[in-house]
């Protein structure tokens with residue numbers, strides 16, 4: 001095993017303020033009742049900053065600002081001018097990407113290598129991609145294109161979008177929400193997750209730097225109650241939520257019977273299926289990427305490995321050898337593969353489900369690995385001997401924990417893969433194209449990766465079946481959620 005000297009990324013590139021207000025109507029303002037939350041670095045438990053906790057009056061202020069901006073500025077603005085702002089934001093994100101990546105790593109606990117090489121390039125790509133759509137909405141395939149004989153009006157925006165996002169990809173989820181909404185002509189009020197608000201607040205500064213008209217983007221920080229006040233506000237026309245299925249259900253109930261349009265991106269329990277003809281080394285890389293990328297805090301994580309019985313021993317042996325080489329530790333070290341668990345609460349959940357796995361009879365294995373003393377850490381873990389009835393096969397763990405099940409025939413693989421209330425993603429590893437198509441046709445999952453995993457592209461729609469939610473984000477489909485079509 002190679003020994004790596006520490007290669008820490010410098011945090012001097014970020015300037016974290018001790019306190020942050022709410023970003024409403026183009027300015028940072030104090031919350032009306034003065035509440036605040038602390039955002040901590042999960043790798044050290046150091047308090048990074050205090051951020052405002054928005055109450056109902058603040059949410060109301062933000063929704064009104066968004067309404068005025070929608071009616072007076074952003075809604076009437078020609079698409080080509082909206083595009084200029086979005087391109088400008090995309091370029092500033094690229095210019096400031098090192099700063100954003102370091103801040104994301106500090107606030108979230110994810111390895112700098114991932115924030116720098118995955119999150120930030122995708123964030124910029126989303127803004128570039130949707131900037132390109134802003135003046136071409138008539139050609140997006142909704143309604144009649146202007147070149148047809150009976151040309152109709154351009155598809156219209158919905159108005160004010162309320163957007164609530166989780167902590168696992170704070171800036172990327174912001175981009176998935178804000179870029180299509182603005183391109184389509186809506187204004188937004190976004191609530192970041194309570195444990196990871198800092199990059200959204202830096203994004204607010206980027207909106208100022210880009211001279212984005214006041215009120216087009218509003219960022220209201222806070223916890224669940226702030227989110228609830230936002231989605232229940234009668235002045236919003238559209239609700240977009242990414243987070244847990246439990247909260248998604250509550251939001252669906254709150255929005256039912258109103259005129260608000262709703263999209264939900266919820267949890268997952270994806271099957272990563274390895275057939276006996278799969279190239280083992282590539283499959284092992286895909287399994288590792290599928291479950292250990294971002295500490296497994298990934299809604300589409302390949303958290304259930306379904307491996308064909310005849311190659312199970314070989315695959316598991318290679319997987320264990322590979323896992324023993326994963327470097328767990330300081331997220332700002334450029335060599336780190338697995339960073340910190342995002343919060344004490346999430347660590348407790350991962351521990352509880354892992355303990356349930358052992359108690360229910362599955363065999364637990366982790367490579368020897370030294371975990372830092374301070375902060376929230378969990379060693380990469382696999383469970384073998386897992387059955388469909390075990391909690392760790394059914395419930396989303398949202399951590400670096402893989403449940404391994406075996407199958408004998410392709411039909412059994414499909415049956416086990418679909419035996420879940422979720423349906424967000426799946427992976428297939430095989431040498432045969434026909435087997436990929438046969439299997440993908442039968443999987444009830446919004447995204448199916450073949451001989452790869454966790455591949456993202458702004459042009460490609462993403463979303464779930466069943467309890468993983470409804471609606472699509474990304475691509476042309478992602479515009480539909482923000483247009484009156």
Ligand code: NAD
Nearest residue numbers: 165166167192193223224227228243244247265266267299
């Ligand atoms: P969560 O549902 O607890 O929180 C998500 C957001 O909702 C946070 O901003 C939170 O403050 C807010 N919130 C909490 N209660 C609310 C309420 N009653 N009304 C409105 N907002 C409320 O989820 P989490 O723990 O932050 O995130 C993890 C979950 O997110 C996992 O289940 C994961 O699968 C899912 N997720 C899904 C996707 C996807 O695209 N499908 C992407 C990332 C994460």
